[in-house]
Amino acid sequence: MRLALIGAGRIGKVHAQAIDRHPKVTLAAVADYHAAAAEALAAQYGAQAVSVDAIFADDGIDAVLIASSTPTHADYLEQAARAGKAILCEKPIALDLARTRDALQVLAAHPVTCALGFNRRHDPQFAALKRALDEDRIGQLETLSIISRDPSPPPAEYVGASGGLFRDMTIHDFDMARWLLDESITHVHAEGSCLIDPAIGEAGDVDTAMVTLTTASGRLCHISNSRRACYGYDQRIEAFGSAGMLQAQNESETRLRFTGEPGQVEEKPKWFFLERYAEAYSLEIGDFVDAWKQGRAPMAGAQDGLEALRLAEAAERSLKEGRRIAIDDIH
Amino acid sequence: MRLALIGAGRIGKVHAQAIDRHPKVTLAAVADYHAAAAEALAAQYGAQAVSVDAIFADDGIDAVLIASSTPTHADYLEQAARAGKAILCEKPIALDLARTRDALQVLAAHPVTCALGFNRRHDPQFAALKRALDEDRIGQLETLSIISRDPSPPPAEYVGASGGLFRDMTIHDFDMARWLLDESITHVHAEGSCLIDPAIGEAGDVDTAMVTLTTASGRLCHISNSRRACYGYDQRIEAFGSAGMLQAQNESETRLRFTGEPGQVEEKPKWFFLERYAEAYSLEIGDFVDAWKQGRAPMAGAQDGLEALRLAEAAERSLKEGRRIAIDDIH
């Protein structure tokens, strides 16, 4: 697969490295709004720095990875679909449902392999948990609890453009919940507060939230979010069922333990998504390539992006109205 | 302190043993609706089996421990207060707010030492967590997560008389939340399902629930309940704050670890409250005696029972109405 990367920022670099390590993908081209960034990254991996238009026009390009800024995702996704390229698009497709739906229609008219960057589905811990659920290790799944905390809050200006906590951060947890619950979510209730940075509150957002999801069969799911965990990236999931419980615990760089005056001390969790999900990004590329080759659906696709966004919308409305929201009311 | 025990059932026996081990308390008398039960327990500890009336009439009795069936609590509590006895009453005082308020008025008119049996406040794990919070170990507390699962569901007939999950089981978690949050709780949202035993649903109750509490300053608290955890009594608390996180983990009988074909295996958590809270029951007696001697308030008192019951009422109403309930609306 000859792949072109659109976006040479932080997440673009992560993908470039994962692409480079994959034995069956060649990073052919890099495009970025900042030409210099594209050139630097292209040079590092022996690719060409080109314009976005050149990518869509190039018949030698099989696939594009869209890692540019969020407002450009939907446009590039549509252009790529029309150009017949396989697509790996960073989440979200767009911050609103209408724009996302439009993009899905274009995809329906131009069916190409289209994967969405819900990287956590590829995390070995969570994948092992999913596998164990599928193998009925805990019998009937009854409740799910997702803890997801970032190490430090983003600047308030980022928050303003992010679409808010639920669309920007919880969206990953909504996708995880959908994937693990494996059943229609019918209701969403959300509570949120601004406890960390008043500037986030002034920008109209919350930095701490708890969301409860209910499924058609009555399963319950709890999501706990914070924009700041001083000890690192807190990414844990607990699944509880009729025959037991599964817990995906945090990872640390090493398992070294010190016992002394302060107690029995192990390392903090890995710092942030680049550290924790390094392997997930590699596996995501692998899944994308395999899906393209085998003509099968990737682990997460555009529809998953739409559904997660509906949950985010519902959470936002719940927070505003102080009541649980039926998903059927979110269009 | 010469103490009389009312109620010689399962929990009465636990208290009798704890009383026996306390160096400064004598179990003077035992009363029970079933005279034979009172006699057997009295004989075991060298006490006298008597009637309830005899207890209240006996000037040689300093204190009563009310561990009889729930519907009798409020009456005995009022009688004891009027007789000037110190009181340790099993929770709840009553299943409804009005009856509870009446009892509190009697207590106000007859001020005696009155402790309520929220035994978990005495659990060394949770007490250590509370102490760490008070010492600002995690800076500002922001979110709290309480997991509380029983090993096996009660029979449906018990459920019918129990007042429902929130009043019967979550009540302990509400008290724990109040104690740890140490601030007014303003709103309650509850979701619940019947996933374990259909007979519980037919009795009009749920067996699986998630509750979210919000405080005046915006702190959030999650409670997760299940009537059945096949692996034992799951009693954990996680407190998250600006400077870190505290987790009170489950206890097992031993720390023996087996590593072999199935993996690295440690023991299941202790089976139920008798095992897990054995030490808490002893410490509860100790606190009661000390409070009585020193004329100070016990760790948990009658007012705490009322406030926890208000939260249970709010949760029940939230579940019914599908919206968050303001505590101020619960009278």
Added chain:
Amino acid sequence: MRLALIGAGRIGKVHAQAIDRHPKVTLAAVADYHAAAAEALAAQYGAQAVSVDAIFADDGIDAVLIASSTPTHADYLEQAARAGKAILCEKPIALDLARTRDALQVLAAHPVTCALGFNRRHDPQFAALKRALDEDRIGQLETLSIISRDPSPPPAEYVGASGGLFRDMTIHDFDMARWLLDESITHVHAEGSCLIDPAIGEAGDVDTAMVTLTTASGRLCHISNSRRACYGYDQRIEAFGSAGMLQAQNESETRLRFTGEPGQVEEKPKWFFLERYAEAYSLEIGDFVDAWKQGRAPMAGAQDGLEALRLAEAAERSLKEGRRIAIDDIH
């Protein structure tokens, strides 16, 4: 059982409390070289302070617990045996083999229930490990590793009278090794150093040691000792076999975990033997009473004391001569 306690020092007090809590034992009398100590302890538990001779002469006394200073053990043990009392004797019977053998001969001539205070056999962790071995949980046991470290070194003057590290401290580990290996130990090799307190070295002893035991069938056992572990009492055992591994881990007061700047922190191990083996002392009394009642051998008896002492002698000789010592050469 009416029991008399000889020795009202630190370990005597531990036993007095355990006796008091046992429902079927009455602490009838206490004797001590310091009459005031005996009186204080006797008063605390409603016993009588008496002379040692009075104990042996009193037909109302069923059993004696010898917790006086080491040099008196053998004499009191012999007197008790001759007086037909059941005996629970703190280890060691004596610091040398000849005196120990003499005492065993008296016991042979006057057969009474005689338990030796190898309290660790009663520790729930180690007892669970033993049970798992007996149930072939790890198949054939092949190697054993015992880590035994005290929190802080004794004063050098204590060391001088203690018989040395191997007789005073490792003796417990030798007994544990014998109990768990459940097979003749044929060879002992020991290395030792004085790394903690030069005064211990000047007193002719070591404060840090490693001992290797070999059994008749070729099993290997490692013992690691230190007189000082700044983080508390380090008492762990690892058993390795053909079907897996068992590890008895340290215990802490609580399982509270703090995660923050310094990492993920759990409490230090319990501080010393009074904390770690509190339950073991209770169970030891229980086993002694049951053995006496049922006419069976107690968990650890006088012969076990002799055999552990032979291993200590062998270790001492090995350290001196720089070679492995055959146990058959230790008489």
Added chain:
Amino acid sequence: MRLALIGAGRIGKVHAQAIDRHPKVTLAAVADYHAAAAEALAAQYGAQAVSVDAIFADDGIDAVLIASSTPTHADYLEQAARAGKAILCEKPIALDLARTRDALQVLAAHPVTCALGFNRRHDPQFAALKRALDEDRIGQLETLSIISRDPSPPPAEYVGASGGLFRDMTIHDFDMARWLLDESITHVHAEGSCLIDPAIGEAGDVDTAMVTLTTASGRLCHISNSRRACYGYDQRIEAFGSAGMLQAQNESETRLRFTGEPGQVEEKPKWFFLERYAEAYSLEIGDFVDAWKQGRAPMAGAQDGLEALRLAEAAERSLKEGRRIAIDDIH
């Protein structure tokens, strides 16, 4: 760096992958006794399959990685040194001291960067432990305990040619001990048994061993080896000192925990060295390249190979003679 790989077997393949991932090393050539193996591996990474002689004659080759069979190591190492190539040689240089010393003399005469494949020094866990020791995290190091168990025993014919347990397996632990103790080892005592496979015993070797090392200042080190741990590769180190203890624990593929009927279950340790030390092999290549570029000594060099071999010889002699051996007597 243009590097040639000698040996395309199991460990050669591991190195080839690590080389491929290193941004500054090109795998230029592969040689193997089995030409087909060399060709296959060369093809996989775009290298050339050549003869060993061609490597030493090629001026375009900067370095060789010797991963061929043990008996060839010393010869190739000498040829490489004479040809002025940088060398990364799998351990051991040779199975006997004389041959090893000869090779070191050639290296002395032809000084090139020469790294020895003690891969464990590069393991992130052990490297973190070493760093913590260097930072005095536990004060003065007093004792060290190394547990090193393979998942399954090699065939007896391998054992025959391996030089025996101490030279083949414990050699890694001897190197680790030397590296962490950072001080002259003066004495070695070894015990060993054949408990796993009688064929190993018939081949004149042991499959289970315990070794004790003593340093000049009196530090003690314990090594525990087994040729078979049914649960996987058991690779742990415990360092104990005046201010605490450090434990490098085993790694598992994930941190997923299941709690259910059998208890609280985490995954087994990684299966064998390919899994556990995958990252170490990458870091080893990195250190080799950096050492070559910077003209500094690599993490482990030829002299380290000689010293570890002396300890193995001493252990073998100790096992035979039943006494501790002074290292000064091993020439």
